[in-house]
Amino acid sequence: MNQFQQASASSSILYIVPTPIGNLNDITFRALLILKSVSLIAVEHARHTALLLQRFSITTRMFELHNYNEKQRSSFLLEKLKKGESIALVSDAGTPIINDPGYRLVRRCREASIRVVPLPGACAAIAALSASGLPSNRFCYEGFLPVRKKARLAMxxxxxxxxxxxxxxxxxxxxxxxxxxxxxxxxSLRYVVLARELTKIWEIIHGAPIYEILNWVKQDKWQQRGEIVILVEGHQIQKNSLPNGAKQTFLLLLSELSLKKAVMLASQIYGIKKSILYRFGLDFQQNRNVT
Incomplete structure (x- = not known):
């Protein structure tokens, strides 16, 4: 039997098993086989995972492992693994450990030379990125921003x-x-994509400048519901950035003239491309007018 024919769980292995983020049909065949054959399933919330297990007639015993008890309960699971039992780690939805419990358990398993086997599967961040239209050759996952405004602004x-x-x-x-x-x-012109309720009936993926997304979400409260991923275009380095003197002159002109006329005059004075001035002016107006 080769590695591709191996179906059921082997002993003394911790399996990282992704579960659907909404549509239960996204579960993989391999994930189902592992969940049925392991000795124990470490779950974030038993009530939530029970719905998935019932859907696929899986009767494996569950053991809750969440942010508030992981440090203590990891020792119990580690002993089970050392005695030859196999364990599957799942979260409420998606790939475990990505903003979910399990890091401490995996770390301790690695330190104890216990094999950790990851299964591929659902992940909201990757699903959203694949459909966003934003560059995907280089990206960074930042998770949840701080709850407090000061810390959030700093990040x-x-x-x-x-x-x-x-x-x-x-x-x-x-x-x-x-x-x-x-x-x-x-x-206000930084491009963002709002991906909400992925794989579910009310799934929506919508991209626009920040000020448009903000107005849309304010006007349609339905967009403030469900599971949300925000994807943001990276900073675009401008070859012809505006010098401080040009900014000050342009803003002075803008206070007295229309955007079009201010752009034309500032372009003539400093020899700067109109497109750069126009973008700066529109950004300034949106920041001033949109609350």
Whole structure:
């Protein structure tokens, strides 16, 4: 039997098993085989995982392992593995450990030379990225931003010149605050993609400048519900960035003239491309007018 024919779980192995993020049909055949054949399934919340197990007639015993008890309960699972039992680690949805419990257990298994076998499967961040239309050759996963505004703004400021596509998770009740803070720190024209309720009936993936996304979410409260992924275009390095003197002159002109006329005059004075001035002016107006 080769590695591709191996179906059931082997002894003394911790399996990392992704589960569907919404559509239960996204479970893999291999994941089902492992969940049926392991000695124990370490779950984030038994009530949640029970729905999945019932759907596929899996009767394997569950053992809760979440953020509040992982440190203590990892020792119990480690002893089970050392005695030859096999264990599957799952979270409520998606790939375990990605903003979910399990890191400490995996770390201890690696330190104890216990084999850890990852299964491929559902992950909201990767699913959203694949459909976003944003560059995917280089990206960074930032998870959830800090809850407190000051810390959140500080992190966004630190990421302001990040050139890779950025991926964030966000809770529905903080979505507006996060989008507004992104607008303040990164400018209203930074392109973002909002991916909500992936794989579910109400799935939506919509991209636009931050100020448009923010207005859309404010006007349609349905967009503030469910599981949310925010993808942000990386910082675009401009070859012809505006010198401070040009900015000051342009803003002075803009206070008295229309955007079109201010762009034309500033372009003539400094020899700067109109497209750069126009983008700067529109960004300034949106930051001033959109609340």
């Amino acid at each position: 966004l400021s630190a990421l302001k010149e990040q050139t890779r596509t950025m991926i964030f998770y966000e809770s529905n009740h903080r979505l507006l605050k996060t989008l507004n803070d992104m607008k303040v720190v990164w400018g």
